Every structure is written in C-alpha cells, then in structure tokens.
Amino acid sequence: MVTEPSSRRPLRADAERNRAAIIEAATEVLAEQGSAVDVREIAQRSGVGMGTLYRHFPTKDDLLGTVLDREFTAWAGAARQAADTTDDPRDALEGFYEHALATQAYHRAVVEAYGDTWSGPAPDCTRLLYPVLDDLRARAQDAGVLRADVTTGDLALLLATLSHTVQLVAGSTGVWRRQLRIALDGLGVLDGPPLPTS
Amino acid sequence: MVTEPSSRRPLRADAERNRAAIIEAATEVLAEQGSAVDVREIAQRSGVGMGTLYRHFPTKDDLLGTVLDREFTAWAGAARQAADTTDDPRDALEGFYEHALATQAYHRAVVEAYGDTWSGPAPDCTRLLYPVLDDLRARAQDAGVLRADVTTGDLALLLATLSHTVQLVAGSTGVWRRQLRIALDGLGVLDGPPLPTS
Amino acid sequence: MVTEPSSRRPLRADAERNRAAIIEAATEVLAEQGSAVDVREIAQRSGVGMGTLYRHFPTKDDLLGTVLDREFTAWAGAARQAADTTDDPRDALEGFYEHALATQAYHRAVVEAYGDTWSGPAPDCTRLLYPVLDDLRARAQDAGVLRADVTTGDLALLLATLSHTVQLVAGSTGVWRRQLRIALDGLGVLDGPPLPTS
Amino acid sequence: MVTEPSSRRPLRADAERNRAAIIEAATEVLAEQGSAVDVREIAQRSGVGMGTLYRHFPTKDDLLGTVLDREFTAWAGAARQAADTTDDPRDALEGFYEHALATQAYHRAVVEAYGDTWSGPAPDCTRLLYPVLDDLRARAQDAGVLRADVTTGDLALLLATLSHTVQLVAGSTGVWRRQLRIALDGLGVLDGPPLPTS
DNA sequence: GATGAATGAGCGTTCATTCAT
C-alpha cells in the first residue's frame, strides 16, 4: 500500500532527493488546491521536469495515491498511538477528533479522498482509520460514555464531514471546534431517541 | 443581489422565455453535477444557443449566481413559512434541518455555494437563511431546548456540515439521518462543557 | 460510413467552409505524412483553431476516418465506373490497377489504412474496393485472361503492396509501372505452377 | 559504412560485450516492432543503461544503422552463397526470393530500411544485395528464363514489394507465397508487352 | 566506462468565452 523507499531497491541519492522533493511539493500543492492541480505545477514546485515526475510516478493517480497513502498512514499511526496512550475512553475519542481535525483536515486532497469512501469504491488508503475508530468506539461504549447504537461507520462519517467543515472555515480553529463539541456531546447522549436505522 | 427581470428593462416575450428555460435547465444540471458542469450542457438542455446563454448571463458565474439566488430565496421562504407555522420550538428547529437536508442538500451546487459562505467573500445570496435560523435559535433557546451558547452562526455551519454529509452518502437517507440525530442531540445538551470561543 | 454534409442538418456557410477546409488540409497532410501527423498541423493548415477542428471531428480518428472514407469512396466510385465502361476484361483489370496506383497510391494514409486490412480488424472503409475487384476478377477469369486460381483477395493484396511500392519510389512513375507490368503478366500466366494454397 | 570494432580503437572486453548485447537486443526488438521502438526497451533487453547505449551509439539512428548493416551483410552473404551453389539459374532466382522472404522479411526494421532505398538518400548498407541480384539476373537472362528487359533495379524493387507483402499478412506464409508465385511467373513471361521505360 | 535519472518539447484532447452569421 505504501511505497516507502525502504521497500524497494535503494535509489540513487539524487533520485531519492527528487522523489522526496516531488512528494513534498505534491503534498503541499494537493493540500492547498486539492486533487485537481496541474501536474506541471507539482513538477515546477519540486524543481524537476515532467519526465522526472513521471518516471517516479507513472500516472498522476499514482502520485496522488502515494501522497495520500503517506498522509493516511501517518495520520492513522499518530491516532493509534494517541489512543493507546490515553486511558480515559472519552478523552481518547475526543482527542482523536481533535487531533485529526487539527492536523489533517487542512489537507484538501486528503479530505476529498476520505470523502470518496462513501461514494463509489473506497480508496483503500482511507481504510487505515477504521481499526482505530473501531477500537475507540468499543472502549467508549464499554465505558458508557458513547451512545450504544453508534457504529464505527457513524464515527468515520462524522470525521469526514467535520474534516470538510474545517476546510470550509479554513483556519478558524475556534469555529470548527464548536461544531466538534456539539457532535461529541451528541455522541454522549445516552437517553435520547434512538438513531434511525440505515 | 438578484438579477430578476423586474429590475431591468422588460425583455421581449421570447427572451423572457429563453431566460426562464436557461435558469430551469441550469438548476437541474447544477443540482445533478455541481458547479463544474460544462456550460454547453446547460445550453443544450435549455434548448438555446451559447450566444443566447451568454447574452443573458455574461459569465458562467453570473448564471450560477442567479440560479443559486433563486434556490436560496425559495429555500429560505419555505423554511420561514415552516418555522412560522410550527409552534413547538424544538420541532421547528428539527423540522428545519430535516426539511433542508431532505430537499436542498441534494442540490450539489447549492451545497457547494453554501459552503463557500465561510471561506472568502460570502456569496450573499446565502445570507437569506440567517434570519430564519436566528429566529429558530432564539425561540429554542428561550424554550430551553437549545444550549445557550450556540450562535446562529453555529447553526448555519452545522447546516453546511450536514448538507455535505448528505452529498457524501448520496441519497442514503438512513445514513445521514443518524448524523442529524447526533447533531440535534448535541444541540440539546444543556449541561455539557461550554462551546469553545471562536 | 461516409459523413457527407448532405446526410446531416446543413451547416452554416462558414462552418461548412471550415469543415471543408479541415478535410482538405487533413487530406493533404495525411497524404504527405501519413496518419502520424500532429493534429495541430492540420488545424494550422486549415486556418482554424484546435477547438474548431475538434468540434467537427471529436477525435483524431474521426477525422482520419472521414478523410479516408471520402478517399476510398471516390476511389471505388471511379474504379467502378471505369470497370463498367471498359468492355475488354483484361483492359478493365489493367486499367483498374493503373488508375488506382496513379491516383491513390500517393496518399500515405490511404495506403496505410488499406494495408491494415490484412493485419487486425479491417477498417471498413477499405471494403468498398472488394466488390469492384471481385467483378473484375470474375470477368477476367471467364474470359480466360486471368489464371483461374487467383482470388479476389489475391488481387486486393497485390493492390496494397503495389500501392506501397508507389510510395517507395515516390513519384517515379516509370519505375512502379514496370512492377505493375510484371505482376499483371504473372496474373495472366495460365499454364504455370498452381498458386500455393493459403 | 559499417562500424565494426575492427575499424576503431579496441574496446575493453566488457565494453565489447555490452556493445554486442546492445546489438543483439536491438536486432530482436527492431525485428519485432520496427524502427519506432522506444530506445528504453532496447536498453532494458540488453541489460545495459541508457548511457552505455548512447556511448556506443550516439543516436538512435546510429544504432539502427549498425544493426541494419549487420543484417544486410549477413543476408547478402547467405544469398551470395546460395546463388553460387545453385546451378539452375531459375532455381537460383526463385530460391533467392523464397529465402529472402522466409527469413528477412519478418524483420520489420530491415524491410522498412530496405524500402527507404528508393526514396531519399539510399542507406547504403542495402546496396550489398545489388551484386547478388545482378548476378542472378544475368544468369537467368542468359538462360532465357527471365524476360530480357528486366533490370537488377526491378528485381531489387520487387524484393521490397514482396517483403512488404510479408509484413502486411504477418506470418501467413500461404498468403504471400501466392504473391511470390505470381511475381515469379510474371518475370518469366518472355513474349508479353515490354516493360515501360523508367 | 557504466549507470539510469533528468529533461522538455510535443502529443491528443477539453471547455469558458467570443463573435460572425
């Protein structure tokens, strides 16, 4: 899933540098503008020619996939670790959303890709988050701090939409945090009407 | 704000008919495909030529603006009326979201435009909803069924968030209704932690 | 098969002119350089922009197909007529090759397309020539001026390869006419060894 | 004409090996796909890097030229020998074509290059065949089994024509042998109309 | 000397907008 340099024949130093530069530039540009960017802009920002870019990534989608894989992997890793080191289930769940929105939700392409999980075939890089969310959900429900009829899917979708919200208010941390608070409080309501069946 | 015929020199009857046809077709197409549609498709579906379309709307954005104005106006009107005829403040608020999501959230361009309210210069057509939301909020807070620190802006952004949810799950009513329930329950929590300041 | 203006809604005069200009330029360029030309060159030589070219012909292949259809249709038509007005079967056959090579074989793309008949799926525009050849063959064999075991397919292939030969010697009429003479004489040998079975 | 190592400063053993590997791979690939191949494929199949390839052959054309030189030399050599060991002039001539078509005509690049002999500056490697053909022609005409007005040039061009036939029908031996038979019979016609003057 | 990564002009194609008819 991930194309880490360590898993392939080591590249020449300059090639490695270029590959890294491309990924870095692409990550930046994709974060800023989403997946609809011109490949030329990525090439220019990396300081490489088109050919070099296409040597490392045979299609635009490959580049996109690589960047997103990295982002999601890093994201899921950090989330996993945070969850494992937080004892209180409620704090763990809230911390997860807080961290996810504060760090990843500014990346337009990541959020786009994550949103695509619900329409059409899910880009499998996005699946990394499910186990983490599933664990958080189970712990919170066991502890009675999360309504019992909430599913992992609900939590995942909530993440997707709140991520989008973060993009909408681009940078106004205080604004989206209020939405998060409302949602989290809603998740903690145990005696309300049951969630409709999907 | 609105480019209604009433505010300009009256058009010839056929011009008026064309204008209406363009708006109708554009509304349809923009609902289905969002604002990224090819202008040609709008022209074709309206049965007019490109020149006619561009005579009425000098820019794709002008057409978009006009269509969205109409949609938001109609939407806000219906919402206003629903709010006025519903006595129970909680029902009024919940009914507003339910109706909004069930009817308008399927309109891709409307949701896109509404989301843009928070980033960059707000397309002012979207402001029509504010008075309605403001009223709903005030009534609900007065009745003690809505947390006191929620602002109209929060409710407006929640609408954007949930609208996006509807788009993501494209038509799976059961799925987004669960998110709506969670959010509404969150809004009703009176004794939770205060919303962060924005 | 053929996209003659007469078979569609009449185009505006200027569009018709442009369409004709494109076809003419394409015919020229394709004749000179074969099917591997840059579409931009065709557009430039026609004096139209890329968009215009692609409005008339949605893909390069469509343009190619249209040009080749026209060429093959004209070719087959002339050949048919020549065959019908020549009484002597031998003269008819020889006249066919003579005319085909003298007029069409200079068109690189036509010859390429015709050659493709034998490898892969035959571009159906090339099929127009078969009935003509079949008739010529039958008449010549009935008259005893063509070896009995020659098939229409043999004659078609001979045409393809002699066309290629004409391209090879680009313009040296006298040179390819000698090859044609040899082939025609070979076709007239009635008492030689039988043709191998294919 | 030929870039044989013997005519230059002797190369290091490994360089020699690389050169040979490149030529071998190129020969294979050019035979299969013609001169339009990607240079990368040749490099890959030879197991050398692009730099090495370009060190030995400064241009794709240089490599092509070298490969074709070798092919034509080998071809002409074999043909020469076959001609010398066949007593019957007719058999010698027919054997030449039969062998040429059965062995060399499957080599796409060879046939392409041979065809270029007639248009533009003749790649002189192809001239090697002339003496052989000239000899075959003289013997056959002396023996009265070949029409008197056929020139060596005619025979050479006939070879190009028939080679192309083999390519068109890609491997269908039975099909091109029929064309060969027709041509050979045409060459044997002594009382037909004279060949046109070129 | 060998390697293979880097280059960049060029390919087929699209679409918001303009303008001749």
Next chain:
DNA sequence: AATGAATGAACGCTCATTCAT
C-alpha cells in the same frame, strides 16, 4: 435578439537525448 461555430490556453502523458553519479 438568437444562434452555434470558433478560439486557444491548459490538461495528462511520452520519449529521444543528456548528464550527474
């Protein structure tokens, strides 16, 4: 006033050749 044809910059991608390692 209406039409729809024309425009051309921009897109994703390829490949002969060069040059840093």
